[in-house]
Amino acid sequence: MQRLWSRRNLLKAIGATTAGAVLSDSALAGLINRPMEFPPQPMPPNKPVTAIVAGAGARGNTYSAYAQKFPSELQIVGFAEPIPFRSDRFARKYNIPRERRFKTWEDIFKVPKFADTVIITTPDALHYGPAMAALEMGYDLLLEKAIAQSWKECSDIKNLALERNRIVAICHVLRYAPFFRKVKEIVDSGTIGRLVSIQLIEPVEHIHMSHSFVRGNWRNTKESNPMLLSKSCHDLDLLLWITGKHCERIGSLGSLTWFKKENAPPGSTKRCTDGCAVEATCPYSALKIYYRRQSWLGHMDLPEEGDKGPAILAQLKTGPYGRCVYHSDNDVVDHQVVMMEFEDGITASFNMEAHTSYAGRRIRVMGTGGDIVGDEQDLLVSDFQTEQTVRWNANEHADLSSGHGGGDFGLVRDFVQAVSQQNPKLLLTTIESAMESHLMAFKAEEARANGTLKRVRDVD
Numbered sequence: 001m002q003r004l005w006s007r008r009n010l011l012k013a014i015g016a017t018t019a020g021a022v023l024s025d026s027a028l029a030g031l032i033n034r035p036m037e038f039p040p041q042p043m044p045p046n047k048p049v050t051a052i053v054a055g056a057g058a059r060g061n062t063y064s065a066y067a068q069k070f071p072s073e074l075q076i077v078g079f080a081e082p083i084p085f086r087s088d089r090f091a092r093k094y095n096i097p098r099e100r101r102f103k104t105w106e107d108i109f110k111v112p113k114f115a116d117t118v119i120i121t122t123p124d125a126l127h128y129g130p131a132m133a134a135l136e137m138g139y140d141l142l143l144e145k146a147i148a149q150s151w152k153e154c155s156d157i158k159n160l161a162l163e164r165n166r167i168v169a170i171c172h173v174l175r176y177a178p179f180f181r182k183v184k185e186i187v188d189s190g191t192i193g194r195l196v197s198i199q200l201i202e203p204v205e206h207i208h209m210s211h212s213f214v215r216g217n218w219r220n221t222k223e224s225n226p227m228l229l230s231k232s233c234h235d236l237d238l239l240l241w242i243t244g245k246h247c248e249r250i251g252s253l254g255s256l257t258w259f260k261k262e263n264a265p266p267g268s269t270k271r272c273t274d275g276c277a278v279e280a281t282c283p284y285s286a287l288k289i290y291y292r293r294q295s296w297l298g299h300m301d302l303p304e305e306g307d308k309g310p311a312i313l314a315q316l317k318t319g320p321y322g323r324c325v326y327h328s329d330n331d332v333v334d335h336q337v338v339m340m341e342f343e344d345g346i347t348a349s350f351n352m353e354a355h356t357s358y359a360g361r362r363i364r365v366m367g368t369g370g371d372i373v374g375d376e377q378d379l380l381v382s383d384f385q386t387e388q389t390v391r392w393n394a395n396e397h398a399d400l401s402s403g404h405g406g407g408d409f410g411l412v413r414d415f416v417q418a419v420s421q422q423n424p425k426l427l428l429t430t431i432e433s434a435m436e437s438h439l440m441a442f443k444a445e446e447a448r449a450n451g452t453l454k455r456v457r458d459v460d
């Protein structure tokens, strides 16, 4: 549920209502509205690329859905998943025989290689093991971000991939989202002159924060990763990609301000189901979010038919999503600022903000000849010389039907192409391209801990 900037607000934000009308018929409009330079139409593979999925949770199902839609391109032939409910559901959906259903990722690699690729969608702390084992056995990989939990682990995976000459795509799906591709295309075209700086903000939205980063899978650094890796490595990657430059220096500030014990309201209980005195008015009430509204249920295993209510209530009484947001074991930040200097003196700032009523990244790109303001759907491009502003809207120009603004299927499509043609150059996001954003995140975390500015490419 993204609440995006209205066009009026966007115009107000850049003063376009007074500076001049938003033009649809001009040289600038022609340039901005030209068809997107997507990669050439995919060549249908001679036979479907075959894949084994490690972790049949949310992301495992998202990528596998490509196989349902395009069975001549991708076929799921095996998987590992320890939760019986998810395992049964996935086996049914993809018709996987018993001998190709495994309980845990280790089991996949106890049998001889039986597919082209492994799709690694296990939790962050379980990327390194399956990635190394799969590369050892000669599989190509679609590997979820964050690559791994330390710079050393990331480097091990990259080095092994190079040594074994294997393809490793990292799921930086936003590079495939038409909105960000358009931003990149405009910057690369020189339409706004020389790039000077970028502001990027990720408003996580407060309920999303509570679900994923206070109660859920990414709440605790040791169990997953710092927020900058688990959530915002996308953003650091976008900044690298859009600037097309290396990052030289990075600094960061931020902390966990709100979701901790000292902020628990009087009368609150450890679980929302324990008779909490403020449950009715708490924005984070699990009874409200999951039970009464039946929202954010994607990580709960619930019956596919009939009334889900009793199963939800049972999970709130014992599972992670029933915990009070002030009494969880979370430690990841709820607000963080990162400042960066890229080559050629280009500066950038990034804000991750939990305390927002809206989601959807906002970006402002400043060039010597013009600027861009956007909110993941609408882009306004202004030219200083002609004083014209042109609007471009992602919905009007692209297929956004898969997740991440159309990015999820865009990535799988190119991955299939890259594997079937054994050509990693067909990918926009490889392990090589993802290493620098991960290094930036590790360095930014050091900078946040030490109160220093770090040189990014000084690697110990």
Ligand SMILES: NC(=O)c1ccc[n+]([C@@H]2O[C@H](COP(=O)([O-])OP(=O)(O)OC[C@H]3O[C@@H](n4cnc5c(N)ncnc54)[C@H](O)[C@@H]3O)[C@@H](O)[C@H]2O)c1
Binding pocket: 054, 055, 056, 057, 058, 059, 060, 080, 081, 082, 083, 086, 103, 104, 105, 106, 121, 122, 123, 124, 126, 144, 145, 146, 171, 172, 173, 217, 230, 299, 404
């Ligand atoms: N690219 C993106 O935009 C994006 C978005 C969300 C999540 N992610 C990343 O994707 C990964 C998966 O996230 P998710 O939302 O699908 O989580 P999830 O919890 O829904 O799925 C992970 C699955 O792995 C299973 N699993 C746990 N231990 C296992 C083991 N030993 N062997 C095999 N499977 C095991 C879990 O039971 C679960 O079903 C994470 O690394 C996450 O950070 C990326």
